[in-house]
Amino acid sequence: MYNSPGISIALIFITDSRIRRYQMGYIKLACPVTHVWYLKRLPSYIANLLDKPLKELEGLVYCDPDERKLSRPILKGGNPIDPLVGSYPNFSFARPVVKKPTFLRLREISSGAGAIREQLGDLDLTVLINSSLVEWKELGEGGSTGNENEWEARKVGRRKKFLVRHIELAKHFIRTNINPEWMVLCLLPVLPPKLRPIIQIDGGKLMSSDINELYRRVIYRNTLIDLLTTSRSTPSELVMCQEKLVQEAVDTLLDNGICGQPMRDGHNKVYKSFSDIIEGKEGRFRETLLGKRVDYSERSVIVVGPSLSLHRCGLPHEIAIELLQTFVIRGLIRKHFALNMGIAKSKIREKEPIVWEILQEIMQGHPILLNRAPTLHRLGIQAFQPILVEGRAICLHPLVCKGFNANFDGDQMAVHVPLSLEAQTEARLLMFSHMNLLSPSMGDPISNMEVLMGERADLVFHNKVIGGTAIKRLISRLIDHFRMAYTSHILDQVKTLGFRQATVTSISLGVDDLLTIPSKGWLVQDAEQ
Structure with a gap:
């Protein structure tokens, strides 16, 4: 609230817009x-x-x-x-x-x-x-x-x-x-503006909720009856007729069509009343307030990402921009690259370079959750720091595959975005992948067999075989003497060493190892005939 010489300023209490949800306006x-x-x-x-x-x-x-x-x-x-x-x-x-x-x-x-x-x-x-x-x-x-x-x-x-x-x-x-x-x-409550929005669509046109038109109709008829009752020369029959019109306007606002023919707009479309908004499976109660659908989630096939760090995962561009679209729109408006939500969405659809720059900034400070169904234990859902990758598949670090029970034979995983500050804090402190190196059932480190195959080939000069048990002991000692972040860094180096030696010694299969016989086409053609 402020005042200045020569200017009459209305005293307005500035507060959070959410207060209108329970301190509602009304029509007398x-x-x-x-x-x-x-x-x-x-x-x-x-x-x-x-x-x-x-x-x-x-x-x-x-x-x-x-x-x-x-x-x-x-x-x-x-x-x-x-x-x-x-x-x-x-x-x-x-x-x-x-x-x-x-x-x-x-x-x-x-x-x-x-x-x-x-x-x-x-x-x-x-x-x-x-x-x-x-x-x-x-x-x-x-x-x-x-x-x-x-x-x-x-x-x-x-x-x-x-x-x-x-x-x-x-x-x-x-x-x-x-x-x-x-x-x-005697008093008609008015819905908060967020529940009856006015949206600007492409072309600069405004699209208003049907509730606003029904409220306007009530206000117009209510104002008219005020004028009629203040005049002493108004016949009582006219006032009574106007009271009936006010009653019908409020009925249409609350439940359009309950008294007979529903009210329609210029395009012969029935107005959605308050009852239409809240009732049914798609109403506000069952879909919005009681619904269990997660808005900020995606799903895709997983592939291995051998070059990733333990705390990272790869998100395709399409999934990332869809998941974090709300944050990108806010960033475009705050940095004055877009005046309103409609312009920001058009920039996202056109995939302008500034969109990817803002998306990269958002992803640096926002963790995501990966979940593979069925979630049988705590390691079935873990938090990662996302990075953008090409393609349409989610890239997963090899060392977390055992916790998810993932084997890359067409498995799919869901991506979720924690929104609240409490959820993000829980994801960073408790659910990050480098904080879940131990099995919750036995307390042993979780390792991957492909990584161990390459290590055995490279470390043969030791007098004893370095197998899975020895690697688990090594990881346990690292966790006991160092913090989790340092241990995850060492495990990334172990993973890189194991994969490189597994490739050099030809333990793992490559595309070139799968030879195609020259007569394959003829054999397939004969089988089809």
Whole structure:
């Protein structure tokens, strides 16, 4: 917050944008609006709690002229109104249970959702449960006589089932300390901007979320009813019609299409309401909040990387740029190579040189995790420092193959990116490959047979054979006397020595060792025929 001479500055509290997730904005509605989930969804909680037909409540809320004759309008307290004023539509009906005795108050008439709100606010749930229980017992004690027809028995059975649901719903409100009056809205919460974004696409065009258009519709109609109510010359029928429009706008925002024909845009596409965003398998709850899908992960075939250091692995360019795309976009914007996310993504698609420079900087300080399924023990997932390699296969250090149980016969491994600072710290201190040289089951060093074959060929001048057991003892002594980083450096040299001697002595196979006979083509052709 700041101020300067001659300039009027609004005092704005600067804080983290995440605070908007729980300190949400709201729209103050000019008239009460019934929440469509609790009115139109079956079973209707409002109709159940008030013990009124759903059709009658809908006519009251949506100002249906056909429903004006369903019940005689009454004042608060259950006193009938003179028939001369019976032409006024949609007044509140008698409340079955009230918290305290009410008296006749002249000219206090409720209509629309306001009538339902007052009915719900005056309910005494404890008295409601007791009265429903008494009625249920009376219906049970009455029983069915021989002269009673089957239709009456069915009516009694349906009424008893309704009373059971009636009591359970009231108990739920008491147990959760929820006021039934809250099912009618006076304040409409506004979603945080991150959940209803405005995105700039190619060409500089803006694409807005459908929720923004539905909010705009609510604000426009709510502002109009404010202007109508402040004017003394506005007819009551016009105000009532505008209240119906506000109710329909809020219904469309919460659940588009629940009241009939859904609202569509100029391209005849149905607007996605709040219910469409959160419900279903692809909704926010099941996919985003409860989903177990990992966004920052890739998968590819593994090949051996004999020139790698023990703590490194090779990532193909395509996998690296896809994994770390978010970090690259942030780097392009921070270094002023791109003005917004759209321009940064276009630079990544065009594979400009600056993209690879920023990617190299990011990879130098960001570890990754390699996992080979099935992860049977701790060594099945380890951390590495990635470097860029050509091709589409992940390059793996030979000395970690035994921990992963990898044999390069088409095995695949998954790559994961730790995002939080805690996860990166855990990866560096506990999960790095040079920190996992010992078997978690026996404590012995993990070695590779191909490395040992070359060492035996090169170290034959010793009086005893240098085999796997001797190498394990050597690694154990190194770990006991030196730190892990120095031991991994020595193991890299041992690996280089072993592979070089294995190649020189022709212990390992090369491409040139596999000769092709001249008549191979004819033999294959004869076999195909």
